[in-house]
Amino acid sequence: MFDQGVRTLEHFGLEVLIGSAVHEVRGYLAGEDHQRAEDLLWALSDETIDGIWCARGGYGAQRTVASLDMAAFESLAERPPKAFIGFSDITALHALITSRLGWITFYGPGISKLSNATDYTLDGVRVALFEAQPFKVEPRPGVSTVTTLVNGTAEGILAGGCLPRLANLVGTSLQVNFDGKICFFEDVSEAVMEVDGNLTQMIAAGCFDGCVGIVIGDHVGVETQYDSSLELEQVFGDLLVPLDIPCCYYLPIGHGPDQATLPIGATVQLDADNGILAVLNPAVA
Structure with missing residues (x-):
């Protein structure tokens, strides 16, 4: 490979x-x-x-x-x-x-x-x-439908990564904070309760304080382990909707077969209503 x-x-x-x-x-x-x-x-x-x-x-x-x-x-x-x-x-x-x-x-x-x-x-x-030009990450026609959790648009610097690794950085000098930024995260091969735990930890640590928007990518192989488990969308609703900032779920980011390439640190605009993440300034010279 x-x-x-x-x-x-x-x-x-x-x-x-x-x-x-x-x-x-x-x-x-x-x-x-x-x-x-x-x-x-x-x-x-x-x-x-x-x-x-x-x-x-x-x-x-x-x-x-x-x-x-x-x-x-x-x-x-x-x-x-x-x-x-x-x-x-x-x-x-x-x-x-x-x-x-x-x-x-x-x-x-x-x-x-x-x-x-x-x-x-x-x-x-x-x-x-x-290509030194702006571009957009959008839903894949006929492949996926983006779910809007909180309506609205937002603009800010893009930051994020793989959710459990972001949670691992909490309390270290590399803790990623999203003040004034648009956060993205994705995950692979974890139980729903682990996603819940990672997000709960990051929220409690203040990582999302001042965050202006959230883009949720693929969660490949994230499964319920027990009959009584919450669904992934319920966890996002419980933890992220109360933040009351534009938020959408299921853009092609992360471990799925279709993977967008995102410039961390670039200025982006999120349209949560339509599930579009627009990179506003070229990330390469």
Whole structure:
């Protein structure tokens, strides 16, 4: 899957260099924490490299952050930004790069997912990364229907990621707060009660204080574990509707077969009535 994904990148006209830790194996991790941290810093620092595309979701991302030479990393804020692409557990690296370097990063498919990407996913990558113009993420005709939880429109900076990883960041220096921002989140392979717990924790921690809008993406394989469970939509209604900000559910964001690529840190407008997320300013030069 990874090799086919690399060929997809080459079809985009990119020259691909593979980090030394990508093929390392240590249980569920790609080698030791320091190896991944050194790889990341090398790719971010090397002036011949224009962007970093994560191999896959990357469970060890938060551990990678802890092993970074933070002084060397933060010095990169003085350099021109690079494209950074990944999703799922890579949420921790998005939070790090956007908060410490001020770069726009891209929440989009990892290289392994590109191996069998749909036309929708590939078109989303092309529009977000290679075309310097505004674009929209909309419902897929004949595939999905967006549910409006709270009507209205909102404009703000886009922030978010994979819900359980956002919850893991609560109480750390990388906690993502949505004051003045439009939040997006998605999830995969969790019980409804875990979604409930993650959202409840983030609300209690103040993450949603001042948030101006919420976009909920795919929740692939999120299931009820007991006959007495709430449905996912009930959880969203219980916890998010009282925030009284524009909110809609089921845009193609996250672990579904069709995946939009979103620029974290860009200015966006949410139309919750019609389920449209418009990126207002080009995220690439």
